[in-house]
Amino acid sequence: MLERLRRTLAEHTAAVAAGKVTLASYISVITGTGILLFLTLDTSDDSLAYHSIEGVIWLNIAYFVWEWAVRVRHAYQHRELRAYLLSGSGIVDCISSIAIPLAILAGVEPRTAFLLGVIWLMKIAPDIAGFQQLRRVLAQEREQLGSVLIIFSFVLYAASIIVHVLEREAQPATFGTIPGALWWAIVTLTTTGYGDAVPVTPLGRVIASGVMICGIGVLGLLVGVLATGYAAESRRTRFIKTWELVSRVPFFSELAHGAIVDVTNMLRRLELPARAIVVRKGAVGDCMYFIASGSVAVELPDRQIELDQGSFFGELALLGNTARSATVVTKTEATLLVLDLIDFRTLMARHPDLAQAIDTEARRRMKENQETGRTR
Amino acid sequence: MLERLRRTLAEHTAAVAAGKVTLASYISVITGTGILLFLTLDTSDDSLAYHSIEGVIWLNIAYFVWEWAVRVRHAYQHRELRAYLLSGSGIVDCISSIAIPLAILAGVEPRTAFLLGVIWLMKIAPDIAGFQQLRRVLAQEREQLGSVLIIFSFVLYAASIIVHVLEREAQPATFGTIPGALWWAIVTLTTTGYGDAVPVTPLGRVIASGVMICGIGVLGLLVGVLATGYAAESRRTRFIKTWELVSRVPFFSELAHGAIVDVTNMLRRLELPARAIVVRKGAVGDCMYFIASGSVAVELPDRQIELDQGSFFGELALLGNTARSATVVTKTEATLLVLDLIDFRTLMARHPDLAQAIDTEARRRMKENQETGRTR
């Protein structure tokens, strides 16, 4: 028992040293930042609630200090101390550990200092797939996003100076300074429209109308750039992940190179837990499945057939039988590759050999099913 | 007469037992939830209006209880009682029936209890095509939607803590707590901008500007993901529906497999009631039509030609005559497949045999028309 704990701890320490974002990191970042929400609700400094929050935060800090120490030691041993300390993650680890204690030492009230815990979010950000994808999209579309931001700034600045001149006498409090007018322009150009600053002179309103219409124009450009970039990036990520899986299906390995690329572009990954229903008997079928990993059970009326990695099923739906003839359930955690009807048809048109192979196998199974007396 | 009523009722009961969303369900859900709108307008508990509303609601509950009972009985007979009771629709049926009576028994004021009727919407939701499509899109894009939501949450949380620190002294009522600042951040990041909480300090406004710009960025990502997913899903749904219709047109059955896939991708379905004008004489034509079901009448000056399932018309427009030479009207409800000029040209380029077939038929008709003395 104690031995086991020690082993787990050693493994965890190794993972931390290697710079991985461990489950423990996730838990402590999420509880640590989540608890900040409650910090401001209760104003009494002596309540149990406040002391618990305080406790969680100090525990968090202790954990992050330990994490930092492990990494510093590992870097020192590998003679990468300087590189680690100056790297992005090194700086985040350092700030996560010392920001709150330093703030308190500097005389900041603890309640306020604890809010620095929001920095902890940066510990898990690099590990989240969405951020990595976003970073790549931003990197690839940086020229065009830059262009849109420049257009945005031009409209913003010109509008705020014009509206400042037009409105400063009517509303000196809100439009009397250019930064004030700029605030109005940002609120308007993003179509947020708080309503705290609103032009009242006729000319000011004409300019404001132009700004609002530009606002939806800028939105259109930004959406265009981001949507295009995100779609391309997703397609790329998906291809790489699917490509790896396709190689595990022997059925595809005999295909010509061109056909494999086509197939990879068409397949969708589907990750399922154990005992999930993939196909329900009688449901309308519009896709077939290849098993990239794990195994599934086909529940025939009289027996159960088990299919393993590399097999396929559901092909009858694509060959004319639109109602599924049996329920299929995953036996283990499984990764399936899904081929939709539309893509199947396209594939058959382009690569008749592939179609032939599926057709032969399907006919064999159908015959087998009929011999065992099953009718749909 | 009575016999007929009994038969209709039996059919309806069978449909209900099979778990279908019947017309009666639709009607009672729509009237039931629609009437809630008026529940709050009239505050007198004794008015005729209130009693009518009450009546409709109790009638609705009675109907839903009956529906539930039919399904429970059917499930019991088929030994699926437990499965039904724990299934999504079983739970919805149960809550729809007992929520309001239970609430009233528990002492809730009837007027308030009746508002639970909004739950009835869940009875028809699974039957609506849009929801099914949306669910598939959400399922397929869940990774990417998840990424966008995580980015959204990060920006939200970081922004609300920073603005809380910057604004809490200036505006303790709105920014004094982190949940309060979080409310502001959501209102701003979605570009809704109620204006009930607005930063007033210069630094707070700078952060807020960043949040607004992130807001349109997040919007861009979300639109990109949803638009791409929806477009792919629509294309798939459309292909499946059209594929089925294409097989009914003998003209296409002689095509090579590759050509059929191409044609299916190009055709648009068009469902028309009886006596609808498909093509008006003299109008500019930019598409041709294939009849997948039903029949149409071509109104020539001297006679009327009837075309049935499998025929095509309007092809002259694609072969050079841009003005339609005759009016075509549907005789029965009809499903047509429309081929646009652009797709027709592409098709002719890729599959000359198809072009040949259409051309031959068109020339035959044109000659026939000329012989009967018709001029355009």
Added chain:
Amino acid sequence: MLERLRRTLAEHTAAVAAGKVTLASYISVITGTGILLFLTLDTSDDSLAYHSIEGVIWLNIAYFVWEWAVRVRHAYQHRELRAYLLSGSGIVDCISSIAIPLAILAGVEPRTAFLLGVIWLMKIAPDIAGFQQLRRVLAQEREQLGSVLIIFSFVLYAASIIVHVLEREAQPATFGTIPGALWWAIVTLTTTGYGDAVPVTPLGRVIASGVMICGIGVLGLLVGVLATGYAAESRRTRFIKTWELVSRVPFFSELAHGAIVDVTNMLRRLELPARAIVVRKGAVGDCMYFIASGSVAVELPDRQIELDQGSFFGELALLGNTARSATVVTKTEATLLVLDLIDFRTLMARHPDLAQAIDTEARRRMKENQETGRTR
């Protein structure tokens, strides 16, 4: 002179009778509706401004009555009176003519009755290209737009009932009735956010946050559907317009059918007035031009070459010379077809014969130019 006026009038009457939207219609609709803007600014009924506005409106009504009369007479002569009176345009013509006089007769104050002039906009709407295109997009995407609207309504209704229950005690004035809560839900779901109704209870704000996020989700779906539909519709319209022009360029007529379709998809139309500069000497060139109608002048240092319909120019830019070697100016109004570098390269790869033809012609010209002593 008088003869000429009479002829113009007769032509105009014929156009009106044929149901066309004439320039006179446009002018009177635009002045008539435009003048309504000023109707409410000046409250004195005796001012010159008011009498002028009154005059313009009555003049407009007189014109529309005349237009209506001409069309009624024409329809009567062609025995289509009933069809015309019941058609969309017949009803609009009728209402445009009689709405204001009838309202005044019925005792409505003239100032208010005149506002009915906004109906006149419907006279020109069917003639505007944008509306026709929009109508086709709406018709083709109606199923999907319907789905989005149903999802929109579901979220709207459920949210307004929940928020009504949560907020009615805290804010009886705004959330006390369900229609009131529905108003809030629409303002929020469209991310408009007036701020006249804002939830204040913690739970109400959680629901509201969900509604705002759904709001940008619904926006994403709607944008996806409309953007896809509009893009497809534009592509179709553009193809049809370009196809017609391509047939006027002899150069393309010798191409194989497949190549023509490809070329048509790649060309962009460019309509230019007389004396417009198409290409400026020394500018970086990334496209070539075909003349579909009109003529242009190539300004060489020593002479001017005139090119007519069917010729092409600017091809040197695509064959390696990126700086334009001469300025080209339109001599008459001209319609050009533009082929971009990217499409030109693709075209050359797919149809080497086309590339050969352009290359030969380009070399001939280059040699000719060199012989006349011009260097780039």
Added chain:
Amino acid sequence: MLERLRRTLAEHTAAVAAGKVTLASYISVITGTGILLFLTLDTSDDSLAYHSIEGVIWLNIAYFVWEWAVRVRHAYQHRELRAYLLSGSGIVDCISSIAIPLAILAGVEPRTAFLLGVIWLMKIAPDIAGFQQLRRVLAQEREQLGSVLIIFSFVLYAASIIVHVLEREAQPATFGTIPGALWWAIVTLTTTGYGDAVPVTPLGRVIASGVMICGIGVLGLLVGVLATGYAAESRRTRFIKTWELVSRVPFFSELAHGAIVDVTNMLRRLELPARAIVVRKGAVGDCMYFIASGSVAVELPDRQIELDQGSFFGELALLGNTARSATVVTKTEATLLVLDLIDFRTLMARHPDLAQAIDTEARRRMKENQETGRTR
């Protein structure tokens, strides 16, 4: 030293004369317009801050007058004075120079006159890539943007007249005039929603709901048009830039024409400074690199290999080894062309000869590496 300064000045003068936007222009426009921000914050006319701002602005004006003078002189010498003075840039140069002095002479208070400095932004606008791209998009999509704007105006005008009639009695201050109602309609249709004008009557709110839903519809159309146009324009610009670079890589020059077009469409440009890490040893690789300009160093354990323009690296990742086997760092500023895994696979399927060439080179290198004793 003095000689050098004189030479720099002469070069700069020549660049200004040629109409280029020099670095000096950028600096003076940005500082000049940036300083306007502070002009309104400090109200004392005698403070040091104000005098500094004043100084910067007059310095700016002096520079722009000089710039203008240089260009006028140059144009005069080349007998293009009239053309220059009437050209867009000539007018901007003139206004930039004389607007502020003229305004002060005309009696405008200096503080206000200085705000005319916002015009200076127009001096750099034509030089910014984003604006050029935007202008081309607007030019190409002008028909469709026009259609959307017309639909926008129709909805706007009709809604504002209807809401004016419905709300003028309830809220004479905001909806009492049609321009007032129009302001509300713009604020609503762009989903800005300030909340300064909000319908309160039930019917007014129904119309307003319609306007809000139209608002997100118009947004959808606008986004669709702009996103499509921007994507097409970016693709075109990218192709032209990449095409030029591809010709510098000897590896591609042996390809068939069709393959070059395909490759150009697939490659992404990547511009890197000196000493940037391109590939990190051990990282997962999903792309290969071609060097279009500059040079890189491959850091093998025992030595460093330098690769120059025309070479490629990282191809092992695409041939099965997903972990990078060496770190690659740029030695000079370099432009690389990146080929992603997905595109590489497609390319290999379509052009086996290219795949063969990469494969041969990769095998040669791998063997070489193994011989030098390196293991991954």
